[in-house]
Amino acid sequence: MKETVIKLIEQYSTIIIHRHNNPDGDAYGSQLGLKHVIELNYPEKQVYAVGDENVFSFLGDMDHIEDDVYDGALAIIVDVCVKQMISDHRYELADEVLILDHHLNTPNIECVAHIDSSKIACAEMIVDILTDYNLQFNAQAATAFLAGIITDSGRFLYSNTQADTLEISAFLLRRGGALQWIYENLYTEExxxxxxxxxxxxxxxxxxxxxxxxxxxxxxxxxxxxxxxxxxxxxxxxxxxxxxxxxxxxxxxxxxxxxxxxxxxxxxxxxxxxxxxxxxxxxxxxxxxxxxxxxxxxxxxxxxxxxxxxxxx
Ligand SMILES: [Mn+2]
The missing domain is CATH 3.10.310.30 (Diaminopimelate Epimerase; Chain A, domain 1)
Known part of the structure; x- marks a missing residue:
């Protein structure tokens, strides 16, 4: 299944990444981390991240694109697999839809899906795939993914936190993940x-x-x-x-x-x-x-x- 994911990414020159409405840190982090890794490793591809914005927008901005960008494109939907919760329904205009999720739901749209509910964060699951194929990470990507893991695991508190969660987090820190910056943004309260x-x-x-x-x-x-x-x-x-x-x-x-x-x-x-x-x-x-x-x-x-x-x- 991991191979299918990479093949799909390699196959398309335009990729638009979606995630759920009311994005949490994992939705934002998975989406933007994936965008940065694809841009870094495949500089010829056009990659966009779309959806509604909220307090987690410190992780990065969304792109505002026209409908025709979806012509012949791959839509990747992260951290959600049910239609009613996906932000921006224009993924329907894409040639193909790939879902990467870790929730205990079954997709109700036509797509290729890679779902692993044993993973505490969708970000952890995606990093695991990308590293298997030796893709490069920059600090921006590492920070986004790390924010996803930190928020979905409750700062490594919740019960699905595994050895892999910590190993992948360590990998992201080594790639420049800005841990203190994430904490400053997450834990300073109004x-x-x-x-x-x-x-x-x-x-x-x-x-x-x-x-x-x-x-x-x-x-x-x-x-x-x-x-x-x-x-x-x-x-x-x-x-x-x-x-x-x-x-x-x-x-x-x-x-x-x-x-x-x-x-x-x-x-x-x-x-x-x-x-x-x-x-x-x-x-x-x-x-x-x-x-x-x-x-x-x-x-x-x-x-x-x-x-x-x-x-x-
Ligand atoms: Mn999640």
Whole structure:
């Protein structure tokens, strides 16, 4: 499969790299790291990165391209494989689509897919492929990929962090990955963000003694002047690491519904996310529900699921 990936890259003279909406550090890092490596090793190729932008844009800018650039091009989609989450649907205009992902989902578009859910970061998976074929890395590429690994592994904290994760990170450091620069950009917080954390920690609730959860109305996003994504994704792990808490769920209201972020300490819970039309990783996943009235049902399903899994384990 790795060979197919490299062959596709070699075959096309124009390559446009996509990733998911609301990009996290891994989506951005995988996308821009791959762009830099292809540009460095195949200087005759035209390579573009497209999609929406957010706080991770310190990693690099997106390209703004016309539709006709897709004529005869290869679209590579990283860190996502389901249609509804891909940023910029013009990948449909490309000749061929290659997906590189590490989520536990099945692609629902026509494509060639390389998916390895054992990898903690899509960036780790891509670097592993590129190094197998001895492609050169510059500091820009190394920094982007390293940012992907650092963010998706929670700075090497989450359970899928493996020896390979550290070896690949060491490789990226040797290629000039700017670790301190990444940390400065990631961990210097805005005042409103710090205050939001305080609000969050003081107000989450407990369901059936073992599930922590938080319900955020749109007032929260307004009061702290942050995006839904910030409240939803960036706050969920404020409920992690609590003795006796097996799982934690963050419900955040926005215009389309209630964004649900689910996390679990040990028991895989992605089936609950899938049951509600979402997906993701075994221990970190998400879905969208219609209203806060469904909160209790979801918490109850999660509770039953965890109890059942623990009894079977
Ligand atoms: Mn990822």
């Amino acid at each position: 005042l409103n963000f710090k205050k939001l954390k305080g609000y969050f920690i003081n107000n989450f609730k407990i369901y059936r003694d073992h599930i922590a959860y938080m319900e955020n109305s749109m007032d929260v996003t307004k009061e702290y002047n942050v995006s839904t994504f910030t409240v939803s994704r960036a706050m969920v792990n404020q409920m992690s690491g609590i003795k006796g808490i097996d799982a934690w769920v963050n419900f955040t209201e926005d215009e389309v519904g209630i964004m649900v972020e689910l996390r679990s300490k040990e028991t895989p819970i992605v089936d609950i996310a899938k049951q509600y039309g979402g997906g993701g990783h075994a221990l970190a996943c998400g879905c969208v529900i219609n209203s806060f009235e469904e909160t209790n049902q979801l918490l109850d399903d999660l509770h039953e699921h965890i109890v059942r899994s623990q009894n079977n384990g």
